[in-house]
Amino acid sequence: MELEDIGWNEEFAAEFKPFAKKGWVPARLVRDNKIAYGALLAGPKELEVVMSGKVYHDATSDAELPAVGDWVALEVGVGGDDNDNMIRARLSRQTCFSRKLPGKSSEEQVMAANVNVVVVMTDAGSDYNPRRMERYFMLIERSRAKAVVLVNKSDLFPDDLNTSAKEEIEELNAEADVYITSAAKNEGLGVLKQYLKKGVSITIVGSSGVGKSTLVNQLLGDEWQWVSDVNELTGKGRHTTTARELLVLDEGGILIDNPGIREVQMWTDENTLRESFLDIDAIASRCKFHDCKHASDKGCAINAAVESGELSIERYESYLKLEDEIEELNKRRKKRQMITERRAKRDNRIKARNLADRIDYDNNQKPENY
Numbered sequence: 001m002e003l004e005d006i007g008w009n010e011e012f013a014a015e016f017k018p019f020a021k022k023g024w025v026p027a028r029l030v031r032d033n034k035i036a037y038g039a040l041l042a043g044p045k046e047l048e049v050v051m052s053g054k055v056y057h058d059a060t061s062d063a064e065l066p067a068v069g070d071w072v073a074l075e076v077g078v079g080g081d082d083n084d085n086m087i088r089a090r091l092s093r094q095t096c097f098s099r100k101l102p103g104k105s106s107e108e109q110v111m112a113a114n115v116n117v118v119v120v121m122t123d124a125g126s127d128y129n130p131r132r133m134e135r136y137f138m139l140i141e142r143s144r145a146k147a148v149v150l151v152n153k154s155d156l157f158p159d160d161l162n163t164s165a166k167e168e169i170e171e172l173n174a175e176a177d178v179y180i181t182s183a184a185k186n187e188g189l190g191v192l193k194q195y196l197k198k199g200v201s202i203t204i205v206g207s208s209g210v211g212k213s214t215l216v217n218q219l220l221g222d223e224w225q226w227v228s229d230v231n232e233l234t235g236k237g238r239h240t241t242t243a244r245e246l247l248v249l250d251e252g253g254i255l256i257d258n259p260g261i262r263e264v265q266m267w268t269d270e271n272t273l274r275e276s277f278l279d280i281d282a283i284a285s286r287c288k289f290h291d292c293k294h295a296s297d298k299g300c301a302i303n304a305a306v307e308s309g310e311l312s313i314e315r316y317e318s319y320l321k322l323e324d325e326i327e328e329l330n331k332r333r334k335k336r337q338m339i340t341e342r343r344a345k346r347d348n349r350i351k352a353r354n355l356a357d358r359i360d361y362d363n364n365q366k367p368e369n370y
């Protein structure tokens with residue numbers, strides 16, 4: 001395995017020159033364990049690494065800390081205890097797939113660095129939501145990666161439905177490549193070959209249950225050939241490598257899949273939910289009473305629409321559940337935000353765990369006029 005196989009290129013090499021003079025080596029981060037990172041080096045070799053106090057302190061926000069997919073300059077074998085591989089610098093990101101955390105408008109969370117292609121999975125059925133698709137496109141455009149959309153589960157829907165979803169998505173974003181696929185039946189996936197080339201990093205996003213894992217399994221093949229040469233070297237079996245968030249596919253291409261990306265599927269909000277019921281809102285505006293609960297209220301336009309067949313009963317029921325769903329969503333988000341903040345505080349403390357860093361860190365924690 002060469003560095004090029006895992007995404008190294010001329011720009012990275014140019015930026016790395018001064019670091020090479022110090023005896024540091026390039027590595028790509030394949031895992032973020034919070035306490036330590038996993039890094040893949042030429043060889044191939046996989047090492048546990050920690051970030052230096054300088055890298056930690058120079059980061060003015062969490063988004064600037066090393067993330068999965070980043071290229072770093074590594075000092076191998078300093079000290080002698082378990083902290084002996086140190087991230088000395090992070091190279092500039094050529095792309096950066098990130099999201100703004102809900103509630104903290106300025107806080108950015110990096111899901112993966114240096115991703116070249118983001119594959120969005122949806123289907124032509126209940127998952128299909130043009131507003132959500134637009135928001136994915138927004139994230140991808142900001143990341144500077146290429147957008148590829150799979151209208152999956154094509155085996156479950158009529159051809160014309162699949163085609164109209166595809167065409168509508170193409171209208172939303174002329175830059176995106178859109179394909180109809182069935183991950184379960186391994187149909188139409190061949191189009192991904194054009195992206196899965198040596199050194200190209202891709203990641204997959206989409207709602208829960210849309211087929212992401214099924215696609216990953218198809219790409220990896222039945223034998224789950226995770227960077228087999230690395231495995232031979234480290235003696236790590238398939239179960240120990242599942243924690244790795246960056247995989248080199250045998251046929252070429254690098255797959256990045258981590259919890260941050262997985263969670264993007266929950267990244268929906270009140271507005272998106274409400275927008276998906278705009279048609280029903282329009283009907284509701286015809287209700288006789290302004291505060292109509294659309295249950296058995298007199299003069300309810302929604303009830304009338306259900307009776308006349310203009311509105312399906314299923315859609316009516318999900319509309320009634322909307323308010324509950326929004327409340328649930330907001331509760332979940334608040335909880336997640338609290339956990340994230342608490343965890344971030346703890347992790348930052350742990351990351352600065354070697355002694356010098358720790359002293360540095362503690363000094364910085366003191367008030368200015370201490």
Ligand SMILES: Nc1nc2c(ncn2[C@@H]2O[C@H](COP(=O)(O)OP(=O)(O)OP(=O)(O)O)[C@@H](O)[C@H]2O)c(=O)[nH]1
Nearest residue numbers: 152153154182183184207208209210211212213214
């Ligand atoms: N009919 C059909 N079923 C599919 C297809 N792709 C996936 N499925 C099924 O849909 C279900 C969910 O698929 P997953 O691959 O686990 O979905 P996921 O996106 O990874 O879901 P999360 O792990 O929750 O994010 C499974 O039962 C799959 O077998 C498809 O193309 N056609």
Ligand SMILES: [Zn+2]
Nearest residue numbers: 287292294300
């Ligand atoms: Zn009503």
